[in-house]
Amino acid sequence: MPHSQQVDFLIVGAGFSGLIAAERLSAAGFRCKVLDRRPHIAGNAFDEYDESGVLIHRYGPHYFRTNSPRIVEYLSRFTEWHHVSYQIKSYTQGKYWSFPINLNTFEEWLGRASTEDEWVSWLDAHKVPIDSPANSEEVIVSQVGWELYRAFFEQYTIKQWQLHPKELDASVCGRIPIRHNRDDRYLTDEFQALPVAGYTAMLQKIIDHSPNSCVELGVDFLAEKDRWSYKHLIFTGPIDAYFDFCYGTLPYRSVRFENESFTAEQLLERENISGKPGHWQPAMQVNFPDLDVPYTRIVEIKHATGQQIDATTIVKEFPEEWTPEKEPFYPVPTSSSAELYERYKALAQQQENVSFIGRLGTYRYYNMDQVTGMALAEADRLIKRYSA
Numbered sequence: 001m002p003h004s005q006q007v008d009f010l011i012v013g014a015g016f017s018g019l020i021a022a023e024r025l026s027a028a029g030f031r032c033k034v035l036d037r038r039p040h041i042a043g044n045a046f047d048e049y050d051e052s053g054v055l056i057h058r059y060g061p062h063y064f065r066t067n068s069p070r071i072v073e074y075l076s077r078f079t080e081w082h083h084v085s086y087q088i089k090s091y092t093q094g095k096y097w098s099f100p101i102n103l104n105t106f107e108e109w110l111g112r113a114s115t116e117d118e119w120v121s122w123l124d125a126h127k128v129p130i131d132s133p134a135n136s137e138e139v140i141v142s143q144v145g146w147e148l149y150r151a152f153f154e155q156y157t158i159k160q161w162q163l164h165p166k167e168l169d170a171s172v173c174g175r176i177p178i179r180h181n182r183d184d185r186y187l188t189d190e191f192q193a194l195p196v197a198g199y200t201a202m203l204q205k206i207i208d209h210s211p212n213s214c215v216e217l218g219v220d221f222l223a224e225k226d227r228w229s230y231k232h233l234i235f236t237g238p239i240d241a242y243f244d245f246c247y248g249t250l251p252y253r254s255v256r257f258e259n260e261s262f263t264a265e266q267l268l269e270r271e272n273i274s275g276k277p278g279h280w281q282p283a284m285q286v287n288f289p290d291l292d293v294p295y296t297r298i299v300e301i302k303h304a305t306g307q308q309i310d311a312t313t314i315v316k317e318f319p320e321e322w323t324p325e326k327e328p329f330y331p332v333p334t335s336s337s338a339e340l341y342e343r344y345k346a347l348a349q350q351q352e353n354v355s356f357i358g359r360l361g362t363y364r365y366y367n368m369d370q371v372t373g374m375a376l377a378e379a380d381r382l383i384k385r386y387s388a
């Protein structure tokens with residue numbers, strides 16, 4: 001499709017949000033063009049085979065999970081699934097701990113066997129009575145008290161955000177469950193699985209099923225705004241960038257990834273640690289809550305993908321300041337950033353022919369299933385509006 005040709009929808013961003021919206025609109029007969037400034041599709045969910053042949057998630061591990069049958073049904077048109085129960089551990093005080101905190105963690109803490117009753121009584125005696133936790137510190141101490149908060153949450157959160165948990169919205173640490181039983185699954189959503197061939201392959205299939213769409217990579221829409229002719233714009237990039245940062249920059253947190261691969265021979269030395277041949281560490285993800293370790297977590301995604309390969313790759317994550325030349329990863333959930341976003345949102349609402357969707361368009365920590373739901377809903381709304 002030549003650039004000058006008018007399309008119905010110009011869609012900025014070839015991640016989950018943009019490609020799913022394009023597929024729906026294309027299926028309804030609208031002509032769509034999708035742009036992305038990166039040289040690949042799939043946005044932050046991009047995965048690829050590294051030099052050792054291991055399937056890795058380039059922008060950090062992406063654990064797909066959902067409680068929505070509608071979203072599973074939609075995505076299953078484009079992929080088969082590898083079902084998985086995501087397991088993580090925490091490493092502090094020289095050992096690995098069950099995490100999220102559960103009865104097993106409590107036994108490890110005590111150094112002896114215990115019961116659910118004793119664990120609940122211990123929590124009752126240690127938790128701080130706070131009716132409506134107003135920040136991330138309060139949300140944890142109101143459930144487990146100071147000792148476990150300090151061991152597993154306080155320093156990790158400071159390292160991740162460069163902010164004290166007291167300064168962060170309750171939702172940040174509140175997302176991590178505290179369990180009374182021995183359930184040590186990271187997540188409890190009904191559907192937990194990864195696309196068998198990866199996210200990029202799944203999203204490529206979505207493109208292949210969009211006959212009225214074309215995708216152009218390596219193009220920054222904001223650098224060439226006037227080049228395109230369209231009826232409606234769907235913008236899944238950062239909302240503040242769209243408005244030329246007129247109220248200032250919305251803050252993000254960034255991450256630097258350091259990858260290291262190991263051959264089968266090198267792994268033999270560590271097998272007593274991984275407990276699983278062909279793996280480097282005992283779980284898919286190990287958190288390092290102590291501030292004297294510069295990274296927050298090590299992820300060995302092969303535990304989750306189930307890839308049958310002798311080698312493995314681990315990825316260390318070093319939280320970093322965000323600057324505009326880096327990818328914006330995590331919106332910073334403070335009250336001041338929420339207020340700034342509200343000002344941009346008010347501007348967005350005045351734009352008749354522009355939709356802002358996705359994680360960056362709405363400045364919110366949404367998971368992949370949530371942005372899928374958002375893209376499907378927005379596509380439905382636009383199909384009704386433009387078919388009328």
Ligand SMILES: Cc1cc2nc3c(=O)[nH]c(=O)nc-3n(C[C@H](O)[C@H](O)[C@H](O)COP(=O)(O)OP(=O)(O)OC[C@H]3O[C@@H](n4cnc5c(N)ncnc54)[C@H](O)[C@@H]3O)c2cc1C
Nearest residue numbers: 013015016017037043044060062063221237358359367368
């Ligand atoms: C480190 C990390 C870990 C995550 N882990 C999980 C997880 O375990 N489970 C889960 O469900 N979700 C996870 N997520 C969230 C997941 O990445 C998002 O829900 C999903 O990728 C959002 O899709 P999107 O299309 O809205 O945004 P994105 O994937 O960010 O795509 C937006 C695209 O827009 C492009 N773009 C921006 N501006 C422009 C422009 N001016 N011109 C052209 N293109 C532009 C960008 O290059 C990008 O490709 C994680 C996110 C991060 C950062």
